[in-house]
Amino acid sequence: MILLLVLGSIAAVALRAEVWSGLKPSDWAALRFTLVQAVLSAIISVGLAIPVARALARRQFVGRGALITLLGAPFILPVIVAVFGLLAVFGRSGIASQVLGWMGLPPLSIFGLHGVVLAHVFFNLPLAVRLILQGWMAVLAERFRLAASLDFTSRDVARHIEWPVLREVVPGALMAVFLICTTSFAVALTLGGGPRATTIELAIYQAFRFDFDLSRAALLALLQVAVSGTAALIALRVSRPADQGGGLDRVARRWDAAGPVARLQDTLFLVLVALFLLLPLLTIVLRGLPGLLSLPAPVFAAAGRSILVALASTALTLALALPLAAMTHGLRGRGGEVVEGLGYLTIAASPLVIGAGLFIVIFPFANPVALALPVTALVNAAIALPFALRVLAPALAGVEGGFGRLADSLRLTGFARLRLLWLPRLRRPLGFAAGLAAALSMGDLGVVALFADPEGATLPLTLYRLMAAYRTGDAAAAALLLLMLSLAVFWVFDRGGQTDADA
Amino acid sequence: MRTLFLAAGLLAATPAFAQDKPTLTVLTYDSFVSDWGPGPVVEAAFEEVCNCDLKFVGSGDGAALLARIRLEGARSEADVVLGLDTNLTAAAAGTGLFAPHGVTPEGLSLPIAWDDPLFLPFDWGYFAFVHDTGKLANPPADFRALGASDVSVIIQDPRSSTPGLGLLMWVKAAYGDEAGSVWADLSDNIVTVTKGWSEAYGLFLEGEADMVLSYTTSPAYHRIAEEDDSKAAAEFAEGHYLQIEVAGKLASGDQPELADAFLAFMLSEGFQGAIPTTNWMYPAVTPAGGLPEGFGSPRDGTSLLVAPGDAPAVRDAALDEWLNALGQ
Numbered sequence: 001m002i003l004l005l006v007l008g009s010i011a012a013v014a015l016r017a018e019v020w021s022g023l024k025p026s027d028w029a030a031l032r033f034t035l036v037q038a039v040l041s042a043i044i045s046v047g048l049a050i051p052v053a054r055a056l057a058r059r060q061f062v063g064r065g066a067l068i069t070l071l072g073a074p075f076i077l078p079v080i081v082a083v084f085g086l087l088a089v090f091g092r093s094g095i096a097s098q099v100l101g102w103m104g105l106p107p108l109s110i111f112g113l114h115g116v117v118l119a120h121v122f123f124n125l126p127l128a129v130r131l132i133l134q135g136w137m138a139v140l141a142e143r144f145r146l147a148a149s150l151d152f153t154s155r156d157v158a159r160h161i162e163w164p165v166l167r168e169v170v171p172g173a174l175m176a177v178f179l180i181c182t183t184s185f186a187v188a189l190t191l192g193g194g195p196r197a198t199t200i201e202l203a204i205y206q207a208f209r210f211d212f213d214l215s216r217a218a219l220l221a222l223l224q225v226a227v228s229g230t231a232a233l234i235a236l237r238v239s240r241p242a243d244q245g246g247g248l249d250r251v252a253r254r255w256d257a258a259g260p261v262a263r264l265q266d267t268l269f270l271v272l273v274a275l276f277l278l279l280p281l282l283t284i285v286l287r288g289l290p291g292l293l294s295l296p297a298p299v300f301a302a303a304g305r306s307i308l309v310a311l312a313s314t315a316l317t318l319a320l321a322l323p324l325a326a327m328t329h330g331l332r333g334r335g336g337e338v339v340e341g342l343g344y345l346t347i348a349a350s351p352l353v354i355g356a357g358l359f360i361v362i363f364p365f366a367n368p369v370a371l372a373l374p375v376t377a378l379v380n381a382a383i384a385l386p387f388a389l390r391v392l393a394p395a396l397a398g399v400e401g402g403f404g405r406l407a408d409s410l411r412l413t414g415f416a417r418l419r420l421l422w423l424p425r426l427r428r429p430l431g432f433a434a435g436l437a438a439a440l441s442m443g444d445l446g447v448v449a450l451f452a453d454p455e456g457a458t459l460p461l462t463l464y465r466l467m468a469a470y471r472t473g474d475a476a477a478a479a480l481l482l483l484m485l486s487l488a489v490f491w492v493f494d495r496g497g498q499t500d501a502d503a
Numbered sequence: 504m505r506t507l508f509l510a511a512g513l514l515a516a517t518p519a520f521a522q523d524k525p526t527l528t529v530l531t532y533d534s535f536v537s538d539w540g541p542g543p544v545v546e547a548a549f550e551e552v553c554n555c556d557l558k559f560v561g562s563g564d565g566a567a568l569l570a571r572i573r574l575e576g577a578r579s580e581a582d583v584v585l586g587l588d589t590n591l592t593a594a595a596a597g598t599g600l601f602a603p604h605g606v607t608p609e610g611l612s613l614p615i616a617w618d619d620p621l622f623l624p625f626d627w628g629y630f631a632f633v634h635d636t637g638k639l640a641n642p643p644a645d646f647r648a649l650g651a652s653d654v655s656v657i658i659q660d661p662r663s664s665t666p667g668l669g670l671l672m673w674v675k676a677a678y679g680d681e682a683g684s685v686w687a688d689l690s691d692n693i694v695t696v697t698k699g700w701s702e703a704y705g706l707f708l709e710g711e712a713d714m715v716l717s718y719t720t721s722p723a724y725h726r727i728a729e730e731d732d733s734k735a736a737a738e739f740a741e742g743h744y745l746q747i748e749v750a751g752k753l754a755s756g757d758q759p760e761l762a763d764a765f766l767a768f769m770l771s772e773g774f775q776g777a778i779p780t781t782n783w784m785y786p787a788v789t790p791a792g793g794l795p796e797g798f799g800s801p802r803d804g805t806s807l808l809v810a811p812g813d814a815p816a817v818r819d820a821a822l823d824e825w826l827n828a829l830g831q
Contacts, residue, residue: 469540
């Protein structure tokens with residue numbers, strides 16, 4: 001009922017608004033394509049992520065930690081690098097096509113809606129796995145002990161323990177992937193195979209730089225935010241916080257998952273996903289390795305700048321996300337949802353429009369070029385905020401649910417509560433959020449492309465410049481450097497938060 | 504404390520030092536200012552003769568430059584804008600932000616006459632389909648032949664890329680009202696459409712298509728920098744579309760004399776000599792020593808160009824045809 005009310009009222013307002021007449025038929029086609037590919041990408045990414053996260057949550061094996069870290073890699077890669085990695089596997093001359101060729105079959109064609117979805121799953125499956133895994137790892141070991149002592153079967157565990165967890169994290173994961181895919185442009189266009197694959201972001205691009213029609217660009221950006229806002233509201237409505245209770249932080253043992261069928265199923269999923277995600281990464285590594293040591297000096301200088309920007313934007317992200325997470329928890333119900341929803345909207349905003357908007361705002365007061373790096377750090381932090389929030393908000397709610405009353409009775413407030421309750425209990429999600437923010441900032445081309453002076457390039461921008469100068473070998477090596485640095489910052493933060501025995 | 508004073512002293516000293524020399528700000532596209540573009544060479548050469556500080560500011564590509572100038576308007580800090588092309592000059596002139604350069608350029612090596620009062624050319628090239636001679640020995644000889652063949656091509660989106668727009672104008676200039684049917688023929692040859700040149704060229708090098716939309720000068724890069732002879736640009740019988748890149752002086756700039764000096768310098772050896780092997784285009788004035796070895800001389804077949812004044816209208820009509828033909 002409430003869902004219908006919310007959606008219905010938005011639809012009613014939308015239909016009455018006169019501005020809609022300003023959109024061309026091609027804009028509606030762009031909206032349709034944007035929605036179709038984003039919904040498909042979200043459902044497939046999250047659908048595959050659930051069994052993978054489950055397998056990771058209940059199995060211990062050598063290299064598990066490394067696999068989890070590597071799984072973060074596709075998400076933080078610059079789009080163009082990831083696309084080339086995918087093509088090396090699924091392209092006309094890729095590994096998969098060659099294997100098919102030995103069997104006498106024609107090569108694969110990656111271009112089309114399936115290619116777009118494939119690439120988006122490649123990017124977002126790991127994120128979905130991590131988000132769901134995060135929820136799973138928050139399940140207290142005591143619950144599995146209790147389940148085992150009650151002779152729960154795998155199915156009982158699924159119903160009484162896992163389902164509530166999924167109910168809490170899956171809508172958020174779906175929404176996160178959906179939002180990322182709604183602003184996709186280069187991937188959608190390149191792999192979509194032609195102008196049929198026009199997304200709203202490309203339409204914004206056209207309005208801005210082809211027609212210089214700022215009002216239409218703004219209108220389209222608004223449309224994009226409206227789509228994302230709707231998705232965020234639905235996800236937050238459907239999501240139900242799972243009440244965990246308190247525990248002693250033991251290592252979770254899973255008595256229910258010892259059977260051979262469960263074992264085989266988990267192994268299969270892990271191997272397939274590892275192949276799907278790691279093969280393209282491996283091709284990026286192999287291609288970049290020969291040129292890595294002979295990279296020109298400006299590339300390393302750019303790498304240094306990128307690291308500084310990443311650290312600054314990580315600090316900003318956490319400084320914004322923790323209070324916002326606390327607010328969403330404090331304002332239970334409608335208010336909290338609105339705050340959380342607003343936090344998500346930054347991902348839905350068009351990077352081009354954010355950049356142009358900032359430019360218009362800053363320009364009368366200061367030289368935007370001088371502020372290029374601080375502005376990049378700020379925008380990167382804004383883009384990482386929804387992910388940090390997605391990670392922190394449920395975790396904080398869990399902590400408050402378990403320990404809030406105790407803390408209240410001890411009159412732990414303000415800084416003391418932060419230091420004694422939140423920071424120790426939120427180590428893992430904080431580390432993960434910081435790692436995501438840092439890595440996202442490393443890999444993002446961001447608004448720096450709009451402002452940069454010759455001496456202010458970040459590593460992703462330098463990578464594009466190498467490509468534009470025909471230097472594909474150096475570009476491949478720079479891509480590898482970027483991959484390594486992004487993974488390194490991610491790993492440092494993520495590990496920092498995972499010192500528990502079960503990590 | 505001492506370091507603090509030192510730092511304060513340095514900070515105070517910097518602006519005083521900078522005021523000794525006037526600063527000329529040139530707004531250009533991003534690949535021009537990159538460490539591998541013409542920017543660093545040009546900057547060093549001009550600063551040797553101008554007694555000034557030349558500052559390049561990079562921003563996207565040609566079309567993004569125009570959008571940026573429109574955003575900044577008369578408050579722009581730039582004195583010179585470098586990197587628009589003839590598809591954009593009419594719109595740029597329409598902003599009223601540019602001042603006449605007052606130069607009658609001599610010795611231009613462009614294939615057409617040049618008399619634009621606001622913009623001066625600094626380099627030029629032809630759009631062309633590049634292929635690997637080892638894999639495609641007999642490339643199609645024109646658009647119709649390409650459309651009838653099963654040769655695969657990768658092109659760029661005209662809405663987000665300069666070469667992409669160039670191809671749109673190329674087909675329109677060559678075929679006029681039949682452009683739509685040419686695009687319909689080509690639609691099954693086009694493997695995909697990319698956001699920019701880098702993506703398309705990269706995909707081609709990865710072997711995703713037989714040909715890619717680029718420039719007649721692209722094979723020169725592979726010959727000169729990689730000693731690789733295998734890339735060639737296919738000659739099309741309809742003629743090839745010209746891209747002429749230009750620079751202009753902003754009326755609002757606070758260094759008009761320096762801007763004039765820069766535009767004059769732009770057509771001299773110090774600037775033009777850097778163009779072939781950094782921007783990989785033909786220089787607007789051929790340097791005294793000729794083009795670098797391996798660069799080859801420009802093709803001498805027909806040149807196509809939509810008159811700059813007609814470009815905006817032709818462009819909009821051609822885009823609609825393109826979108827319809829490729830199945831919007």
